[in-house]
């Protein structure tokens with residue numbers, strides 16, 4: 001069995017590639033990083049280390065790589081694959097769609113009717129569905145009709161904290177021990193083979209919203225408040241009681257939403273929150289706030305981890321005060337190396353606070369959450385100026 005995985009980065013090597021290899025797949029990574037591609041081709045293996053007391057190591061073998069810039073090679077790999085997965089970042093999906101489309105075209109034109117599942121393992125709601133739209137835009141009507149019969153794009157949720165890596169070995173990757181990969185079975189082709197280690201569910205929405213609105217909402221709060229306080233890592237942020245309390249308070253808000261919306265047991269959900277806060281504190285990791293806060297425009301967008309739960313909670317009659325405060329903190333995240341952070345700062349400078357909030361969150365200026373973001377932003381700025 002051969003899996004083609006786009007993105008030989010942290011989650012690609014540290015989770016998806018590892019799990020697929022353990023499930024018996026030969027893994028062909030597709031990446032645009034020449035050094036990583038060359039090393040994978042040369043060594044055909046790499047080592048994953050678990051961030052725990054034991055520091056266990058696993059050798060991942062049976063892997064290779066293809067240069068993602070070579071469209072013909074990418075299409076050939078997809079044409080031969082039994083499975084395609086991605087972990088490139090949701091905004092990159094459009095850039096890998098051409099190679100996938102040409103690969104699907106080759107499979108279908110060869111008369112090959114073997115089923116193909118394409119699973120986007122990105123932090124987004126409906127990631128595979130988004131990828132399907134990009135791919136279908138690049139297929140003609142006849143091929144789209146055939147693809148409907150033989151190719152499926154089941155949505156997924158993936159959870160494992162994999163920080164930026166700073167090893168001499170460009171393939172080495174250190175990951176937290178915890179992991180979860182959930183796939184929507186209802187979106188798969190009939191009779192599809194399941195991947196060992198993946199949790200299949202009939203309805204993904206409760207899983208992806210619980211993950212995104214707890215792990216990722218809490219994570220970005222720790223990153224944005226930590227950044228304002230000058231913390232370098234999430235571990236440092238969480239060691240500051242005031243930040244840890246803000247993170248917890250924000251997760252009480254998303255928890256109120258999730259338990260009401262999906263009927264989760266409140267005590268179970270409280271335990272889920274507790275486990276996640278423990279994961280953020282993992283002393284064997286140094287997870288940089290700049291990674292966790294990266295791409296604040298994506299994180300402030302209407303369907304992501306801050307605005308979406310805030311709006312839903314507001315519609316339920318709740319008060320997303322801490323979520324609004326976290327959005328205000330996101331507006332103060334300004335690392336020079338982050339193009340989205342720089343675009344936000346430019347907008348704040350040229351358009352002003354209120355228009356910037358509306359432009360990036362889609363919340364109109366008279367929306368109560370918009371007003372709370374303004375309030376918290378002004379207060380956070382004032383506080384920062386006094387320090």
Ligand SMILES: NC(=O)c1ccc[n+]([C@@H]2O[C@H](COP(=O)([O-])OP(=O)(O)OC[C@H]3O[C@@H](n4cnc5c(N)ncnc54)[C@H](O)[C@@H]3O)[C@@H](O)[C@H]2O)c1
Pocket residue numbers: 006007008009010011012030031032033068087088089090092095096121122123158159160161162163
């Ligand atoms: N790191 C985590 O803790 C974690 C956990 C769960 C989900 N995710 C999600 O996984 C995705 C990847 O995150 P990451 O942390 O692994 O990022 P990363 O930057 O480490 O990896 C992304 C990889 O994609 C490659 N890439 C970029 N453009 C490409 C292209 N056109 N074709 C092929 N490859 C390309 C990059 O070279 C890089 O190797 C994101 O959507 C992220 O939200 C990350």
Ligand SMILES: O=P(O)(O)OC[C@@H](O)[C@@H](O)[C@H](O)[C@H](O)CO
Pocket residue numbers: 123158159160161162215216219220291292293294295
């Ligand atoms: O990858 P992002 O930018 O969507 O979010 C940053 C982190 O919160 C994220 O990568 C987590 O580490 C991961 O989602 C844990 O499963």
